Amino acid sequence: MIPRLLALALLAGSALAQNVVHYTTTIDNVKYVFATAEPVTRLKSGDILDTNTLDCFGNVLRKPGDTLSMVKGDNPLAGPFYVDGAEPGDTLAVKILDLQVDGNTGVGAFSPGFIDHASNAATFKALDSDFSVKIPLHPFFGCMGVAPAEGEARSSVVPAEFGGNMDSPEASVGNTVYFPVNVKGGLLYIGDGHAAMGDGEIAGSAIEVPLKARLRLTVIKGRTISWPQFENDDAIMTVGAYRPLDDALRIAFTELVHWIRKDYGLSEFDAYELLSQVGRIHLNEMVDPNYVVVASIEKKYLPPKKP
Amino acid sequence: MIPRLLALALLAGSALAQNVVHYTTTIDNVKYVFATAEPVTRLKSGDILDTNTLDCFGNVLRKPGDTLSMVKGDNPLAGPFYVDGAEPGDTLAVKILDLQVDGNTGVGAFSPGFIDHASNAATFKALDSDFSVKIPLHPFFGCMGVAPAEGEARSSVVPAEFGGNMDSPEASVGNTVYFPVNVKGGLLYIGDGHAAMGDGEIAGSAIEVPLKARLRLTVIKGRTISWPQFENDDAIMTVGAYRPLDDALRIAFTELVHWIRKDYGLSEFDAYELLSQVGRIHLNEMVDPNYVVVASIEKKYLPPKKP
Amino acid sequence: MIPRLLALALLAGSALAQNVVHYTTTIDNVKYVFATAEPVTRLKSGDILDTNTLDCFGNVLRKPGDTLSMVKGDNPLAGPFYVDGAEPGDTLAVKILDLQVDGNTGVGAFSPGFIDHASNAATFKALDSDFSVKIPLHPFFGCMGVAPAEGEARSSVVPAEFGGNMDSPEASVGNTVYFPVNVKGGLLYIGDGHAAMGDGEIAGSAIEVPLKARLRLTVIKGRTISWPQFENDDAIMTVGAYRPLDDALRIAFTELVHWIRKDYGLSEFDAYELLSQVGRIHLNEMVDPNYVVVASIEKKYLPPKKP
């Protein structure tokens, strides 16, 4: 038996033993397509990445008078980050260890919003009346994705099988994001931080912010997935990014049924019936060219994971 | 200061002062369309209705060997209940005071499920493997609606502006449901009880149960709405029931923006921006001919209600 | 051998032998829902019906200054016409023998248009510039349908399985329209004449006209169909009336494949492959709550009809 303090020390030791790679993202090294490109840095599987991202406008809208004409491109991306050993058919796991708003300013659809780190809240200010209200921060990456398959180079605006502009609040601290590996090294890209967002992002933007991030990147050899997935201690979650919403939902649920069958051993038939009673749907956004839906089930409703 | 017991007595007294109308629903007095029809009973605005509903199969599937050929029609409805003073252009408010599963048996998409009142849970049993799990009960009406406008008679299977087969878990204890009044008396119908349901109801049915219900029916004169709405102490919620999902969402958000503008005084512009940051979407079902979505906002993010 | 003149005389005789039922439609006897209602007249299977329909505004917009506030209801319907012997499960065949614009005025989305019977053309006049052009007349019924199944009463605006506001240019002279019989007598309704219409009816209305019509109504015992169909000497055609367009198309093609299999003996597999090479799609309208598509195949590509 290991005393608890010793166990913690060992865990800390294991963390210290991990390699930490630092990379600074600036407007001069961002990308605007998910594609096979020269990596900005390389990591070993299990390494920790300390980096930062610019907001969806490249951090250029900072004071009254700044206009969209100053923006060089939508959703500038940090990366690509190459992970040794990742090959087509593998899965890349990205555990989000820490995520902080990088600065005090967020940009909304129509107006800037101030971020108060002390109260961990952003402030919504009405334009047409005298009303303001605090909104709790929930920082997440609007864009996370990898190089697409078959030689495609895809815009940082349209989410798809490779991830991309998913605008999923699930891309936040404590969750692991899984991506299909399509090319050697996987080639992860991240960006488009959001400080808080309503379901559907219906006015077309959330509270847009630069982020500081700490991630652990791990290659899972031989696990093949078709669409991005999320997981945490409590739930498994699948992404459907398509158009119209009906089809995004069909994708997300089909992937979830497959996951339950494969890892938890229920038949497809039983998985559908169980999801019909306890499944959850989170509509992330309905304003990008492809809409994004996350389907999920709490692990407490599942059989033990197969060994 | 009022002692707690006295307060309860006063509340009970206030309840006692209200008229309570009892009505027993059986397979012989149910309806299968939402339409203008002879009322089964009449209430005054503010009266309490004590009644019961049959499950979506008319309570006929009760033991092994019972088959769908025994079912007389889908979603048999209790009602219509006539409320004095309700006229086209008014709103009918239905506060759900109590809702209990009526019996010990629920019927799933593919198999019966047993309801355990002691643990307040239903049991999911896999058919293809040896696995079962308890699911907490959340009883609600799958069908709630009123007589449609312009002389239509509409099936109890397809939800629309008049409500109907919305399969909204929001139709549960503590919530008030609002309906547009299209004909004299409003003519409320209820049925299709569910003991628990996953988002989307993707296998086509939830855990189907008969219900015992206590409702308060109130006419709101001169308040005109286009689609059903929900409300409780914490949130306001609007329904979109259409096809495809994109359009159901557009309806729900448009109605929510209108409600915020009308009752809480934000401009449409500000309401959209606020919803883009804190709005919520609950996809109720995507298996009926029209899909149902509930959009909502917590009241804590809104200005005080206009007097 | 029969001389041609004699043959014509025999045909005429056969026509003369048919019973002709006359019925005059006015604003006082029209209906606004497809429903089970008291028939305005009864015919025997094979009888000819001579009647007329009002335009979609009830013929009230006739001169400058007439406004929509004068309109009592959209798409007033002539009927219902009861056909002896029609029972649920049968098919009602309506052959359109003659169809004439009844008067000299058509109403467009934004302006009246004049019908010139001599040149058989309507005139389009631009509002914002000095341009006009002649459009050949192709009169057809925007609304044709029967009483729906299961006690429903359905608006004359929304097309569905029972027909209704299909806005199909295929509902014109020379074509036979088939409807499922849902109630005793079938109960045919017609209305909403169009003088000419572009595919999709994208501005929301065609050239709206009253019509004079001659139809032959025949009951086909024991032939059961799910959706309306068209047929003429050259082609068989199926209707899908749903939302979104994708689903309307799936319905139309599924019905066409079934028809080919049942009456012409190709397997479903072969029917799909053949339609993938010579099938035709006609998008009728995309502005009503349900969209309407007609899928068709020319008979010259089909095997001989099964006896």
Next chain:
Amino acid sequence: MIPRLLALALLAGSALAQNVVHYTTTIDNVKYVFATAEPVTRLKSGDILDTNTLDCFGNVLRKPGDTLSMVKGDNPLAGPFYVDGAEPGDTLAVKILDLQVDGNTGVGAFSPGFIDHASNAATFKALDSDFSVKIPLHPFFGCMGVAPAEGEARSSVVPAEFGGNMDSPEASVGNTVYFPVNVKGGLLYIGDGHAAMGDGEIAGSAIEVPLKARLRLTVIKGRTISWPQFENDDAIMTVGAYRPLDDALRIAFTELVHWIRKDYGLSEFDAYELLSQVGRIHLNEMVDPNYVVVASIEKKYLPPKKP
């Protein structure tokens, strides 16, 4: 006045004066993405291109026993062809002068089909019964497109703003296809020949064939378009390639209204009203990830083109 024979001679002379560029496409020089890539050959604006394309399987399915595992990639493309002077914001016009099936074999969804050049027909043979029928040839390019904007590289399977896998029977002899120029030289790609195709291509493939083609490529300086267009002596046509069908249609009609306003001088309002009376819709395909629709109007219904 010029005698007719002399005029013909002058026309022939003008044709002879045009430069003709020959290029032979083989499995070794095809591409699988629309992207910025090294041109295979360069032409001057107005030059004629004589070339050939492989079928959608790269010409490898040629005899019984050949299987899909032999296919290296879907829709191999000839090109890219660079046209001098084409710059972003210009339009590339591709007039299809001649198009011939290159060989005697076509491949259907489930089976090969034989092409008979003498009767200019393909033969459909049922698999499940003893039936065959001749189908007239209408050869066209399933794939025509240019390099996309903003550095994207897009699969040869998904049609979009840059053209691509449009499966438009309008891409045939006598028609001119217009593309937006997104990069220097335009970079035209062609492929995926079809010998005949039903509307919607509902079984997922037409009669797939290699083609021999003669095209004239012309740069139109300063004419900017957003989506591909077609034109011939009789009609102007616009493409919508999106998902779902409703949105493809909205794109096609919006583009057509803009074209009519810009080149023919009708207001948007009048253009919509006119299209609602004489517009045409051709649904090309509904089986690729984006669906393709062509909206059109005959020139005889339009005012004279603005000078």
